[in-house]
Amino acid sequence: xxxxxxxxxxxxxxxxxxxxxxxxxxxxxxxxxxxxxxxxxxxxxxxxxxxxxxxxxxxxxxxxxxxxxxxxxxxxxxxxxxxxxxxxxxxxxxxxxxxxxxxxxxxxxxxxxxxxxxxxxxxxxxxxxxxxxxxxxxxxxxxxxxxxxxxxxxxxxxxxxxxxxxxxxxxxxxxxxxxxxxxxxxxxxxxxxxxxxxxxxxxxxxxxxxxxxxxxxxxxxxxxxxxxxxxxxxxxxxxxxxxxxxxxxxxxxxxxxxxxxxxxxxxxxxxxxxxxxxxxxxxxxxxxxxxxxxxxxxxxxxxxxxxxxxxxxxxxxxx
Numbered sequence: 001x002x003x004x005x006x007x008x009x010x011x012x013x014x015x016x017x018x019x020x021x022x023x024x025x026x027x028x029x030x031x032x033x034x035x036x037x038x039x040x041x042x043x044x045x046x047x048x049x050x051x052x053x054x055x056x057x058x059x060x061x062x063x064x065x066x067x068x069x070x071x072x073x074x075x076x077x078x079x080x081x082x083x084x085x086x087x088x089x090x091x092x093x094x095x096x097x098x099x100x101x102x103x104x105x106x107x108x109x110x111x112x113x114x115x116x117x118x119x120x121x122x123x124x125x126x127x128x129x130x131x132x133x134x135x136x137x138x139x140x141x142x143x144x145x146x147x148x149x150x151x152x153x154x155x156x157x158x159x160x161x162x163x164x165x166x167x168x169x170x171x172x173x174x175x176x177x178x179x180x181x182x183x184x185x186x187x188x189x190x191x192x193x194x195x196x197x198x199x200x201x202x203x204x205x206x207x208x209x210x211x212x213x214x215x216x217x218x219x220x221x222x223x224x225x226x227x228x229x230x231x232x233x234x235x236x237x238x239x240x241x242x243x244x245x246x247x248x249x250x251x252x253x254x255x256x257x258x259x260x261x262x263x264x265x266x267x268x269x270x271x272x273x274x275x276x277x278x279x280x281x282x283x284x285x286x287x288x289x290x291x292x293x294x295x296x297x298x299x300x301x302x303x304x305x306x307x308x309x310x311x312x313x314x315x316x317x318x319x
Contacts, residue, residue, distance in 0.1 A: 004302050007119040007126040010135040011176040019180060021308040023145050025298035026291070028311055032069055033293055042301060043072035048104040049097050050076045052129070053084070056108055058265055058289065059129050059139070063106050066296035075102075090114065094122050104303065107131075112169075125303045133167050133229070138299060139264050140173025142292040144181060146284050147219060149291070150260060155182035160213040162188045162247065163223035163272050166195055166234075170264045174221060175202050188213035189245060192234045193225075210245050214252065219260035222247050222273050238271050249276045260284055 002021040004014075011019065032040055048067045052060050060076070067074040077097075084093055094105060104125040107115050112132030119126035130136040148154055159178050165171045165187045178185045186205035187198055198206055207213040213220065225241065235241045252259060261273075261283045269275045278285060301311065 002308060004299070006303070007115075007128075008137055008299050008303060009115050009119060009126065009128045011137045011140050011173045011180070012135065014137075014177075014180070016180045016182075019141070019144065019177060022141055022295065022298050022302065023148060025302060025306070025308045025311040026141075026145055026294040029297045029301070030291070030294040032297070033065075033290070038069050039071055040069065041071045042306070043067070043070040043304060046072040046104065046304060047100075047102045048072045048074050048106060048300070049102050050074060050129075051079075051094070051097075051105055051107045052077070053079050053107070053109045053114075054130070056129070058292070059108065059136075062289070062292040063127075063129065063138075063296050065293050066300060069293070070297055070300060072104075072300070090118060091121050094118055094124075098122050098124055104300070127299060127303070130169050132169065133172075134169055135173045135176075136169040136264075137173050137177075138292070138296055139170050140177045141299070142288055142295040143170075143174055143221060143262055143264070144177050145291045145295055146262065146288050147260065148181075149287070150284065151218075153182075154178060156184070158184045158186070158216060158218045159221060160186040160188055160207065160217040160219070161221045161223060162210065162213060163245065164193045164225045164234075165189055165198070165223065166193045167226040167229040168223050170221075171223060172202075175204060179203060186213060186216060189223075190235055190241070210247065211251060211254070214247075214255045214259065217259060218257070219262060220247060221262040221264070223264070224266065224268055224272060238268075242271050246270075246272060246274060247277050248274045249280070252277060252280075252282075258282055262288060264288070 002017050064074050102124055106127045106129050108129040109131050112134035115128035115131045128137055161171045175185050188207040263285050267273055
């Protein structure tokens, strides 16, 4: 049986077998969200704290849906109104919560490594919901699931991450996850928004022109410009960025094959992606959102000792 261990902190440290176990577990759990009563008793009695130090809508709500659909008691901590705003440290906050007998912590933090720092200091399971520019593993997993649903296998497929790779934790989780599952990975964007030595450091192909990326890829995962993390002028202007690197209908019409389009959100329409691409027939953006709930249910289930093989038989659903 494949175990995830105590925590889910990144995809870099997971084996292909562990990633496959999460994706395979998520598949049957999708059905729970289609039921009239979207709730199963699998995690009844478990208490999960969602500790978000950065603003989030999609990820926080997705985790909360996943927790509640498995009957866990979910507690959201609003950092702005917590003791953190009075100077309490991350560890003291978590230890005080743990003293109230919680079972899991879902953490988003602006500092890379914060999730691991916490996981090494508390006994509860820790799930990284995005730490700085390091990783966002559940987003990477839901992207893998969405592409696997469409292709059946990721082996040999070509996926290009386009845009602000430098500041993107989603990009790093995607690169590690896709490569482990046998896909070829590329990045495309202004050199100012790509990590130094990306080819060697990340094992990816680098494209300087979006037209070349479109010609090469089977799927584009388009990233938002993270202006809030930029401390200098990385691009001349948003208009110039769209002119050179924007994924437009016109550019996709010249592609040699139909491309699948992904975006982790939130989208900036008219900058990195045009509306007729985001809402077009090859867009999987809303499938990503739907799959996010199932992937997070699978991670919660597996970290609390659930078995992937029994999930397929309905045990994860408490049947």
